[in-house]
Amino acid sequence: MSDSSTTETAEDEQPTTTTTTAGETVEEVQDEWIEYDFDGPAKFSATDLNVWYGDDHALHDITIDIPENSVTALIGPSGCGKSTFLRCLNRMNDRIKAARVEGSVELDGEEIYQEGVDLVELRKRVGQVFQSPNPFPKSIRDNIAYGPRKHGDINTGLLARLLGGDDREREEELVERCLRGAALWEEVSDRLDDNALGLSGGQQQRLCIARALAVDPEVILMDEPASALDPIATSKIEDLVEDLAEEYTVVIVTHNMQQAARISDQTAVFLTGGHLVEYGDTDQIFENPQSQRVEDYITGKFG
Amino acid sequence: MSTADGGRFGRLQNLDEGTRRVGAGSAVTIVATVAAFLLFPAATIYPLLGFLAVVAYGWWRYQEATAKVVMALMTASTVVILGLITLYLLWQSVPVLRQMGIGLLTHVGATMWSPNDGVFSLVPMMWGTFLTTIIAMCVAGPLGIAGALFTSEMAPRWAREIIKPAIEVLAGIPSIVYGFLGFVIVNDYMMRELSLPIYGSLFGAGVVIGLMALPTIVSVAEDALAAVPDEMKDGSVALGATSWQTITAVTLPSAFSGVSAAIILGVGRALGETMAVTVMLAHTQTLPDPLYDVFGPNGQETLTSLIASQYGIASGDHMSALFAAGVVLFITVLTLSIGSQLVEARMREKLGGGA
Amino acid sequence: MNTDASRNDLVKRGNSTLGVAAVLLAAGALLGALLGALALFEAFAVTDAVAGLSIARWFGVLLAGLGVALLGVGATSRAGLVRSEPDRTAGPVAGVAFSLVGLVIGGLLASQTLGFGTLWPIGALIVGAVALLLTVYPRGDLGATLPSGLLSLFTGIVVATGVIAPGWSWSPIPGSFTLPGDIAVPLLAIVVGFLVAWMAARAYGGFGTQGKQASAYLLVSASAAGMLALLVVLVSYIVVRGWAPMTEGVKWGLFWANWTYFYVPPIHRYVVIDGPVLWFHWPFVMNGHALLNDVNGIMPAIVGTVWLVLGAIVFAVPLGVGAAVFLTEYAGQSRFTQLVEVSTNGLWSTPSIVYGLFGWAFLVPRLGNGFSILSGQLVLGFMLLPLVIITSREALTSVPNAYRDASAALGVGKWETIKSVVLPAAMPGVTTGIILGIGRIAGETAPILLVAAGSPFPSDAPNVLTSFQLSATPPFVTNDALLQATSALPYQLYAVITAGVNKNAGLAWGTALVLLLVVLSFYAIGIASRIYFRKRLEA
Numbered sequence A: 001m002s003d004s005s006t007t008e009t010a011e012d013e014q015p016t017t018t019t020t021t022a023g024e025t026v027e028e029v030q031d032e033w034i035e036y037d038f039d040g041p042a043k044f045s046a047t048d049l050n051v052w053y054g055d056d057h058a059l060h061d062i063t064i065d066i067p068e069n070s071v072t073a074l075i076g077p078s079g080c081g082k083s084t085f086l087r088c089l090n091r092m093n094d095r096i097k098a099a100r101v102e103g104s105v106e107l108d109g110e111e112i113y114q115e116g117v118d119l120v121e122l123r124k125r126v127g128q129v130f131q132s133p134n135p136f137p138k139s140i141r142d143n144i145a146y147g148p149r150k151h152g153d154i155n156t157g158l159l160a161r162l163l164g165g166d167d168r169e170r171e172e173e174l175v176e177r178c179l180r181g182a183a184l185w186e187e188v189s190d191r192l193d194d195n196a197l198g199l200s201g202g203q204q205q206r207l208c209i210a211r212a213l214a215v216d217p218e219v220i221l222m223d224e225p226a227s228a229l230d231p232i233a234t235s236k237i238e239d240l241v242e243d244l245a246e247e248y249t250v251v252i253v254t255h256n257m258q259q260a261a262r263i264s265d266q267t268a269v270f271l272t273g274g275h276l277v278e279y280g281d282t283d284q285i286f287e288n289p290q291s292q293r294v295e296d297y298i299t300g301k302f303g
Numbered sequence B: 001m002s003t004a005d006g007g008r009f010g011r012l013q014n015l016d017e018g019t020r021r022v023g024a025g026s027a028v029t030i031v032a033t034v035a036a037f038l039l040f041p042a043a044t045i046y047p048l049l050g051f052l053a054v055v056a057y058g059w060w061r062y063q064e065a066t067a068k069v070v071m072a073l074m075t076a077s078t079v080v081i082l083g084l085i086t087l088y089l090l091w092q093s094v095p096v097l098r099q100m101g102i103g104l105l106t107h108v109g110a111t112m113w114s115p116n117d118g119v120f121s122l123v124p125m126m127w128g129t130f131l132t133t134i135i136a137m138c139v140a141g142p143l144g145i146a147g148a149l150f151t152s153e154m155a156p157r158w159a160r161e162i163i164k165p166a167i168e169v170l171a172g173i174p175s176i177v178y179g180f181l182g183f184v185i186v187n188d189y190m191m192r193e194l195s196l197p198i199y200g201s202l203f204g205a206g207v208v209i210g211l212m213a214l215p216t217i218v219s220v221a222e223d224a225l226a227a228v229p230d231e232m233k234d235g236s237v238a239l240g241a242t243s244w245q246t247i248t249a250v251t252l253p254s255a256f257s258g259v260s261a262a263i264i265l266g267v268g269r270a271l272g273e274t275m276a277v278t279v280m281l282a283h284t285q286t287l288p289d290p291l292y293d294v295f296g297p298n299g300q301e302t303l304t305s306l307i308a309s310q311y312g313i314a315s316g317d318h319m320s321a322l323f324a325a326g327v328v329l330f331i332t333v334l335t336l337s338i339g340s341q342l343v344e345a346r347m348r349e350k351l352g353g354g355a
Numbered sequence C: 001m002n003t004d005a006s007r008n009d010l011v012k013r014g015n016s017t018l019g020v021a022a023v024l025l026a027a028g029a030l031l032g033a034l035l036g037a038l039a040l041f042e043a044f045a046v047t048d049a050v051a052g053l054s055i056a057r058w059f060g061v062l063l064a065g066l067g068v069a070l071l072g073v074g075a076t077s078r079a080g081l082v083r084s085e086p087d088r089t090a091g092p093v094a095g096v097a098f099s100l101v102g103l104v105i106g107g108l109l110a111s112q113t114l115g116f117g118t119l120w121p122i123g124a125l126i127v128g129a130v131a132l133l134l135t136v137y138p139r140g141d142l143g144a145t146l147p148s149g150l151l152s153l154f155t156g157i158v159v160a161t162g163v164i165a166p167g168w169s170w171s172p173i174p175g176s177f178t179l180p181g182d183i184a185v186p187l188l189a190i191v192v193g194f195l196v197a198w199m200a201a202r203a204y205g206g207f208g209t210q211g212k213q214a215s216a217y218l219l220v221s222a223s224a225a226g227m228l229a230l231l232v233v234l235v236s237y238i239v240v241r242g243w244a245p246m247t248e249g250v251k252w253g254l255f256w257a258n259w260t261y262f263y264v265p266p267i268h269r270y271v272v273i274d275g276p277v278l279w280f281h282w283p284f285v286m287n288g289h290a291l292l293n294d295v296n297g298i299m300p301a302i303v304g305t306v307w308l309v310l311g312a313i314v315f316a317v318p319l320g321v322g323a324a325v326f327l328t329e330y331a332g333q334s335r336f337t338q339l340v341e342v343s344t345n346g347l348w349s350t351p352s353i354v355y356g357l358f359g360w361a362f363l364v365p366r367l368g369n370g371f372s373i374l375s376g377q378l379v380l381g382f383m384l385l386p387l388v389i390i391t392s393r394e395a396l397t398s399v400p401n402a403y404r405d406a407s408a409a410l411g412v413g414k415w416e417t418i419k420s421v422v423l424p425a426a427m428p429g430v431t432t433g434i435i436l437g438i439g440r441i442a443g444e445t446a447p448i449l450l451v452a453a454g455s456p457f458p459s460d461a462p463n464v465l466t467s468f469q470l471s472a473t474p475p476f477v478t479n480d481a482l483l484q485a486t487s488a489l490p491y492q493l494y495a496v497i498t499a500g501v502n503k504n505a506g507l508a509w510g511t512a513l514v515l516l517l518v519v520l521s522f523y524a525i526g527i528a529s530r531i532y533f534r535k536r537l538e539a
Ligand SMILES: Nc1ncnc2c1ncn2[C@@H]1O[C@H](COP(=O)(O)OP(=O)(O)OP(=O)(O)O)[C@@H](O)[C@H]1O
Pocket: A053, A056, A058, A076, A077, A078, A079, A080, A081, A082, A083, A084, A085, A096, A098
């Protein structure tokens, strides 16, 4: 499914599209396009990214640079392609048979849509937390240790012991560190061997975050991680996200404007049809949007 | 949704008048019908007509109540049929039990099955069933799971959409057709190439049964694998696990109860398979020598093939012994069935019903 | 940009050598296995010579070559001559597999070649343990290649040097089978070929997780492909062998003939209408068995099957659907429903021969005291019942509750709702289940054998339709034909086999094909309609 594409350097140019059915919209979108400059290196830079599901053109010419060690929020009405864009960043779209991706996404300057990319390596570096919590039907400990075990960083079990390399203690440490990192340690430290499906929804979601931390990623993608949770659990997740930004690059999709305003450093607004309409500092986007449509969306006039 | 009152016969006073009237009338007449059929088959028609009359009247007066009562009786019929099967098999096997005692299941000696001498021991047949089932599952178990994994997790979408229904259709091939192929191809081949002393072998029969159980196992196991939610698999892949690691660590364990149910179903099929073994085996009611010799001339009989090959020449204790063979089969298969339901219930409990 | 030194590269480079080696070796090994299978099925004789060497020895050469190459690949990787990322170990599954192989080889060597006598388990254990250690202890690349390479080299040498050759034979159990060389060589090629292909694929991506994935996928896909191919070959074989006897003597013609004529009074004339008439004669399915027939056919068996299946449907479908409605719509969770559930599953898994025994003891004495269609219908109905209940329940539970609620919100009673909303919505699913059930019982032989089977080669079909008679005495309605024994398609096939296939080969293959067509078309229709209705539900 990997369509390797032209890896030209992202020029400071507006994306140019000519062929589309909704020609007017595109014109408008280009007019509204705002350049966003930031200091420091870009973790991701997407250039002219297009995604189709069959004949359905779900993302149009997305060009965006996402800075390192910060929280980037993606907002926009339902069906505008936020999840689709997120899945492009760790190539989870490869798993959707109908999806076709064109364009370029660079992670630390390295193209992830070129031939020979090791998806395992990519996903180790770019972790993801899903909309609804999806812990494995295993113990809490096994959930956290899942990634490192699969990558051979931690060996446990009979064979490992026979070969003289049982990493039980390291695993113990890792589990505690990740659970603390996800602000879950206090709640579950006494029942690490219980089935993770016995946790509450909010706990499950934090477990999924802890599980992603255990792989030691550089980026964490979150797709509406709090949508299924109550306000208290949500605020816990929000605090967590802010903490995570010190070490990780976080890209988070949310439907909740206040949430985006509270936790993100910069915000990208997608509008219907799969267009990136505005991108900039969160404060600027929410206080002084350049585009009328974005203002309407943010103030709740449409969407 | 459904209400609870229909299933609870204990709370009769809660039922409305129509239900009570029709229920009483039809229950009495239907019990009489069954009793008449059991005791005086020729007179069955009278209570049956009575039952029809009650139902017809009820339908006219209280349609819903009558429908409910009739459907409840229909539901009860499964229990009645299973009960009757159990009863009749046990009852018919009493004579041979009386004669052989527990020796029916344990007697080992030079002669283990000789209707003329009144010696009936099911040991060779149970052993034959055991061996053919083991061989069949060695063929069908791994191949079945491989087929299910391939169809559900590895094959491209278009291939899956062809393979899945094709496998289900193949599951419908009647066992006598497999028996026929086994008889003319497998038996013939083994006779020719392996210089077997006798036409037929437990090995050949086991392999054919395994092939026969294969599509069923693939189909049921595939359903179980496909039912594992994609979100769970995505969660694993997003952590950098390969698809194979996801399959072994997440998909297969989550589908464990379904996959094991498929295997148990396959074992049940293999145990109860009749026609293929009946036409393929040489019907020697002895124990193989050595016991694991699945190619030799001895021991070529299973519980099912014994019944199918001897019912025509049997009477008295001999026939009773065939029923005893049926009882052994029946109990084994019922145990498997209930066991697999328990496994499934336990798994559902463990998974918390959620995922 | 990435400063973390411990990170691996995002893009894999330098593994292409190993990748090519993996693909070549696995392909070679699978080719060996495939050729072995062909030789086993006698597509060619292993004794034939190709380029001056018998095929059997070529198998040996291939295996030895694969072994050497595999060992070479492992050594190159271990020595660091190519870039690889081997796992710590080749893993427990490979360990178990090769220790089993080691057990077998050790046991055979000890008992057959070295003559250890009863001490052969010692040999087996030693070789098995060594194989286990060789697989599990070394690094992933050596662990994968060393045991499999040695195995392949060893068997290759044994076969290539003619130690195991077509003339060789082995009979481990006196009076049992004899394994000849021309079977043993292809068998070895298949088993060793699969093991080598499995381990060679590990080299893909450098003996790491990617290699494990590739090897597992290879093994699973190859097994699945083999299984599918075998099943398809079986069916095609029946079609090929049965087609000629089934269609023997089929004649048809198009004639211009009289359709009808009538008298028209006003014009005092007869009006005669002619038209094309298709005449069709298919002896195999229209004839019975008789001395003077040009082609002996199976018409009575077909008619018998139709009656048996019809009777079973009439008995089981109302009963099963009613029970399913009660269970899903009225009954809550109670002891009773649990009992019914257990009973239904029990009935579903009860072997068909047990149904036969039950019918023999319960129905036969009560229904005319002899084998009869009626008994057969009831027994098949008992077998159909659990299937109808299970599939109907599935169909009923998949009707969205919103339908029921919507109807109830309009003030419609429960029973009316079931009749007018729930049942129609569930009908496709119920029908599909019934069609599949029919396919199943139409092919059942064992129960028919014990309760309904009559003459194996009848000349006439049972005449059920015209045999109904009313009478004034108790049963009031009688039907002699229903109380007579019958033939049926599966029973007919069984009868031909027991009568000796050689004498009636054509009849046997033709019957098998007709039976297959009947049963599989029920299945095909059932499954196609299920797919259709599911698609429509999703759309
Ligand atoms: N697997 C898929 N197959 C086909 N089309 C899809 C698939 N996933 C998404 N789409 C389509 O792509 C478009 C964008 O979907 P996406 O899920 O990215 O939206 P979203 O912005 O995340 O919406 P929401 O806020 O509701 O989650 C939609 O029109 C959707 O119908």
